Amino acid sequence: MTEQRKLPDPPKTLLERAESMFGLGGYKPAPVPDELAKPVNRRVSKRKEEASPAEVAKPAAQAPVAPSVPEVAPEPVYEDVRFPDAIHPVDRDCLARHGLIQPEGQVTALLEEFRIVKRRVLAAVRKAQESGSDAMAQRVLVCSPLPDEGKSFCAVNLALAMAAEKDSEVLLVDADFAKPSVLKMLGLPKGPGFMDVLARDDLKVEDCVLATDIAGLHVLPAGNHTTSDSEFLASHRTAEVLDRLTRGSPKRIVIFDSPPALAASPAAELANHVGQAIVVARADRTGQSSLEDALTLLSACPDIKLLLNAAHFSPSGRRFGAYYGEEA
Known part of the structure; x- marks a missing residue:
């Protein structure tokens, strides 16, 4: 038989040996409290039912005040x-001597031609207004590359044709300060005008406008010529003055008869304030290089149109005006 001996007891721990030597009454683990002390360095959330009476008696906190909204300037x-x-x-x-449209006269080829021109101009104005353009859409610049190409002739005729519109009116502005001709062509009296308003802060532009006996037509003279025409046009007052010409009148068209683009700088300055420009080219005089140079100077204008003046040949046989004189 295999010899069986009693296995030795496992060795005592250090605490058990100390207890047997010093009689500490038996080793017992340290008591563990049922509830630990609450930390003092953090906020303890309490449920509503456990709130103390003192806390219940406290008034409710005021609602947060919304940040003040800055007042918008009217x-x-x-x-x-x-x-x-x-x-x-x-x-x-005077209209007859200068070959202009007769407001009460018969329908002529000249009137029919400018009826077509004004339709293009008015269509461009409406399109610009529908796209959110400001009052610049109502301003039209008429000029030419060089003198004697018919820009004043076209500007006055366009204004006369546009005055006959039932849904709009026109203001013709003589902006050729060095050589004004609008008043002479219409037989109107001289007086203060556009340049005087730009040079004087105490003068209102509307006080210089001439109402005519042609329904829907107003005229603003050029005023007194100065040696600083371009500088006055480049000043901040120009925008203020032009704003007054159309304020409260969204159907008013302002036509500027400006100096030739290659002969005087005011045309290029006015191009910054108009929605479209009509460049008059004379069929038997205007060269390609001068026309291209003029278009470059007027490039600040977003919409530039070309108008061919003094063209006597029509490949299609166009004969505007003759139709109205034929008997039925």
Whole structure:
């Protein structure tokens, strides 16, 4: 048989040996409290039912105050702009001598041609307004590359044709300060005008406008010529003055008869303030290089159109005006 001996007891731990030597009454683990002390360095959330009476008695905290919204400055209120009521008759004999449209006359080839031109101009104005353009859309610049190409002739005829519109009116501005001709062509009296308003802060532009006996037609003279025409046009006052010409009148078209683009700098300055420009090229005189140079100077204008003047040949056989004189 295999000899069986009693296995030795496992060795005592250090604490058990100390207890047997010093009689500590038996080793027992340290008591563990049922609830630990609450930490003092953090916020303890309490349920509503466990809140103390003192806390219940406290008034409810006020709702957070919304941040104050800065007051929006009210939109400026502009004064109404009205043109003078005094009527100045247009000399029909002057219109005839300069070969211009007769407002009460028969339909002619000239009138029919400018009816087509004004339709293009008005269509461009409406398109620009629908796209959100400002009052610049209502301003049209008429000029030519060089003198004697018919820009004043076209500007006045365009204004006369546009004055006959039922849904709009026109203001013809003589912006050829060095050689104004609009008043002479219409037989109107001289007076203060566009340049005087730019040079004087105490003068209102609407007070210089001439109402005519042609329904829907107003004229603003050029005013007194200065040696600083371009500098006045480049000043901040120009925008203020032009704004007054169309304020409260979204259907008013302002036509500027400017100096030739290659002969005087005001044309290029005015191109910054108009929505479209009509460059008049004379069929028997205007060269390609001068036309290209003029278009470059007027490039600030977003919409530039070309108008061919003094063209006597029509490949298609166009004969505007003759149709109305034929008997049925």
